[in-house]
Amino acid sequence: MQQRRWHRATTSLVGALAFTAALSVTAPPALADPQKAEPLSVFPSDTLTVRDPAQLTGRRVDLPTSGCGAPISCGLVQQLNQLDGFDLDPRLAIRFSEPVDVATAAAQITVQEDRGGWRTGVDRVVWxxxxxxxxxxxxxxxxxxxxxxxxxxxxxxxxxxQDTFTTLSATDGLQDLQRQIDSGSAFRAVGIDRPGLQVQGVFPAAGTTVKWATDRGVTDPAATDVPVPTAALGGSIVFGTFQAPSWLTPDVTIPQTPTRDGGPRPVEAERLPFVAVLPPGQAPAGGWPVAVFGHGFTSSTNAVFLAAVENAKNGIATIGTNVVGHGFGPDSAWQVTSGGTTTTIPAHGRGIDQDRDGDVESSEGSSATGAAAAQSSRDALRQTVADNMTLIRSLGGTDVDGNGTPDLSGRGVTYFGQSFGGIYGTMLTGVDRAVTRSVLNVPGGPISEIARLSPAFRPLTAAALGAAGLLNGGVGGFTEQMPLRGEGPVTLTAPKAADIQEYLARSTWLSRPGSPETFAPLIDPQRVLVQVAFGDQTVPNPTSYTLVDAGHLWSRTSLYRNDRAGATRLPNPHSFLLVVTNPAAIQGQAQVAAFLGRGEVIDPDAAGDVWEVPVVDPRVLLPLNF
Known part of the structure; x- marks a missing residue:
C-alpha cells in the first residue's frame, strides 16, 4: 500500500509541475519534443534462427558465419548453429542510435516469458x-x-x-543419457550384459599401506604414499573396476544431435576403476549403505580415502571413480602392502597425452580439443555424470569379500562431491533420482566464470583468448571489464574488451548443457545440502552464488566462514573438507555424514560463528572475498 500511495503522489506532483510550466513560457520545439535514442537492434532474437522440426523448440540457431573472426571463433559459431536456442543467461545486446544514460536505459529493460507472467530485470550492465x-x-x-x-x-x-527469443533445451542432452542408462539400451548398445562391480583386491584398513605409481607418459615418478585415515578405525579398503558405456569421441566431445531424437548413441564400453572404503564391523543385511564420492579437478580416486573418515564412523561405505581425463595414464597402478605382502593393482587412469609432449598431466584429457576446444569440459562432465549413474547401478548386492553375503547396498544411494565433484554432482543430482540425497561441497558455475575469476585457472581463459587472437594485456594477459553480479554499470575503455566478452559469452552458451547451474533448478531442495567456503580462491564465491540462486537452494546452503576461523584459518579454504588436520574438515565431514546418513542438517560448530547454517545473507557471496 505504501508503494501505491507513493506512486499516486509522484504522479500528482509530475502533473502539477507540467501545469505550472504550461502557464509560463512555451518551450522551444526541440525541448518540447527531444530527440529520443532509438534501439536499432536487439539480441538475442528468434530472427537469428531457422525452423527445424527435429528440435524440441522447433528452432535451430542460425548466426551469420561471414566475418566471424579467427578460425576458432568461426568454429564456435558453427557449433552454436547446431543448438536449438539461445543461452539461459544470454548476453543481451541493444544497440542504440546515439548515446544514452546507461543506468536509466538499463532500468527500462526487462526479460519476460512470452506466454506467462514471469519477468526479471537486468544486471551486469556494460556500455x-x-x-x-x-x-x-x-x-x-x-x-x-x-x-x-x-x-x-x-x-x-x-x-x-522489443523482440522474442527462445532458450535452448539445455538439460535435454544429459537427460537423454540418463534415459538410455535407465532403459538399459546404453548397456546393450556396447555389449554390457548388466552393470556390476568386479573386485580386484580387498584389504583391512588397519595395517595396510598404499602407494600410487602414476603413469606420466615417457618418465614416471617414484610411487607416492597415499594416506589411509580410516586405518585407526578398522574396516576395509577395496579396489576394483566396472564397465560403463561411453559417448565420448576422441576429441572429448559428445556429438550434438537434434533434441527430439533421443540423444547420441554410446560408442564403446570403457572399463573404469573404483576405490571403496567400508566401515568396520559386519555389514548389515543387504550391505552397507553407500555414498558415492566425486573427486575434484586434478584429483583422482585416491581422494576417496580422505573423504571416507566420518562416513566410516557412521556406518556408511564410500566409493568413487575417476573423472574423465584424471588419474594420470592408463598404466597407473596401486601398490598395496598388507600382512607383509605387496600387491600391484591396475588403477586404470583416464589421462591421455593430448598435446603429445610425452607427459600425461593430472587432468589432461578432460577438455575438448581441436575445433571443439571452446566446449571446454562440457562433455567430459556429462560423461562423468553418466559414469556415476552406471556406478550407482552397479552397486546392489555386491559381495566384496566372497563370503556369500552383500557388502554394498544399491538402495538409497547417496552422493557427495568436492569441488569438481560438487560441480558434476549438481548435474548428477538434478537428472538422476537414484541419488537419494546429495552434499555438494564448494561447487560453482558456469565453468567459464570459474576459469575467468579464479587466479589458478585464469591462465586457461587466457590460452583460449590467445588462440582466438583476443589478448589485450592486463591481469593474466587480458582485460575483460566485466562487472560481477550486483555491481554498477561499466563503460568499456580497453581495446578488444567487447570482443573478449562476446567470445566468453558464446563459449558459455555452448557449454551450458554441461554446466552445473543449468541443472540446479531440477533439484528438490530437500535432497541436497550445499557447502560453500567464504573467500574460496579456486571456485570463487560469485560462481557459487550463481549455482545456488539458479536452484533456489539458499535454505539448503551452509557457509564455512574461513575469515572467522582464527588460528585455523586456511590460506585458501577451497579444500577445507579434505584437509583432515584442520578442524574444518572434521566439522564439514560430520555435516556430510549427518545429512547422507539421516537426512539431518546440522550446524558443525553449534553456537559458534564459523559456520552459518543456512547462510545468513546470500549477498555476502556476490564479491570475490579474497
Whole structure:
C-alpha cells in the first residue's frame, strides 16, 4: 500500500509541475519534443534462427558465419548453429542510435516469458561507447526451451522496442543419457550384459599401506604414499573396476544431435576403476549403505580415502571413480602392502597425452580439443555424470569379500562431491533420482566464470583468448571489464574488451548443457545440502552464488566462514573438507555424514560463528572475498 500511495503522489506532483510550466513560457520545439535514442537492434532474437522440426523448440540457431573472426571463433559459431536456442543467461545486446544514460536505459529493460507472467530485470550492465551498445544479462537464470520477450520500455529519452527469443533445451542432452542408462539400451548398445562391480583386491584398513605409481607418459615418478585415515578405525579398503558405456569421441566431445531424437548413441564400453572404503564391523543385511564420492579437478580416486573418515564412523561405505581425463595414464597402478605382502593393482587412469609432449598431466584429457576446444569440459562432465549413474547401478548386492553375503547396498544411494565433484554432482543430482540425497561441497558455475575469476585457472581463459587472437594485456594477459553480479554499470575503455566478452559469452552458451547451474533448478531442495567456503580462491564465491540462486537452494546452503576461523584459518579454504588436520574438515565431514546418513542438517560448530547454517545473507557471496 505504501508503494501505491507513493506512486499516486509522484504522479500528482509530475502533473502539477507540467501545469505550472504550461502557464509560463512555451518551450522551444526541440525541448518540447527531444530527440529520443532509438534501439536499432536487439539480441538475442528468434530472427537469428531457422525452423527445424527435429528440435524440441522447433528452432535451430542460425548466426551469420561471414566475418566471424579467427578460425576458432568461426568454429564456435558453427557449433552454436547446431543448438536449438539461445543461452539461459544470454548476453543481451541493444544497440542504440546515439548515446544514452546507461543506468536509466538499463532500468527500462526487462526479460519476460512470452506466454506467462514471469519477468526479471537486468544486471551486469556494460556500455560500449564505440558502438552505442548496451550489454546486460537477465538478473535471474532463464528456463530451458522457453520463449522470452526482451522489452525496452521506452521513456523520455529512449524509444520503446522489443523482440522474442527462445532458450535452448539445455538439460535435454544429459537427460537423454540418463534415459538410455535407465532403459538399459546404453548397456546393450556396447555389449554390457548388466552393470556390476568386479573386485580386484580387498584389504583391512588397519595395517595396510598404499602407494600410487602414476603413469606420466615417457618418465614416471617414484610411487607416492597415499594416506589411509580410516586405518585407526578398522574396516576395509577395496579396489576394483566396472564397465560403463561411453559417448565420448576422441576429441572429448559428445556429438550434438537434434533434441527430439533421443540423444547420441554410446560408442564403446570403457572399463573404469573404483576405490571403496567400508566401515568396520559386519555389514548389515543387504550391505552397507553407500555414498558415492566425486573427486575434484586434478584429483583422482585416491581422494576417496580422505573423504571416507566420518562416513566410516557412521556406518556408511564410500566409493568413487575417476573423472574423465584424471588419474594420470592408463598404466597407473596401486601398490598395496598388507600382512607383509605387496600387491600391484591396475588403477586404470583416464589421462591421455593430448598435446603429445610425452607427459600425461593430472587432468589432461578432460577438455575438448581441436575445433571443439571452446566446449571446454562440457562433455567430459556429462560423461562423468553418466559414469556415476552406471556406478550407482552397479552397486546392489555386491559381495566384496566372497563370503556369500552383500557388502554394498544399491538402495538409497547417496552422493557427495568436492569441488569438481560438487560441480558434476549438481548435474548428477538434478537428472538422476537414484541419488537419494546429495552434499555438494564448494561447487560453482558456469565453468567459464570459474576459469575467468579464479587466479589458478585464469591462465586457461587466457590460452583460449590467445588462440582466438583476443589478448589485450592486463591481469593474466587480458582485460575483460566485466562487472560481477550486483555491481554498477561499466563503460568499456580497453581495446578488444567487447570482443573478449562476446567470445566468453558464446563459449558459455555452448557449454551450458554441461554446466552445473543449468541443472540446479531440477533439484528438490530437500535432497541436497550445499557447502560453500567464504573467500574460496579456486571456485570463487560469485560462481557459487550463481549455482545456488539458479536452484533456489539458499535454505539448503551452509557457509564455512574461513575469515572467522582464527588460528585455523586456511590460506585458501577451497579444500577445507579434505584437509583432515584442520578442524574444518572434521566439522564439514560430520555435516556430510549427518545429512547422507539421516537426512539431518546440522550446524558443525553449534553456537559458534564459523559456520552459518543456512547462510545468513546470500549477498555476502556476490564479491570475490579474497
Amino acid at each position: 560500449d561507447p564505440a558502438t552505442n551498445t548496451l550489454y546486460a544479462h537477465p538478473a535471474q537464470q532463464l528456463a530451458p526451451g522457453t520463449t522470452y520477450r526482451v522489452k525496452v520500455q521506452g521513456g523520455a529519452t529512449i524509444k520503446a522496442a
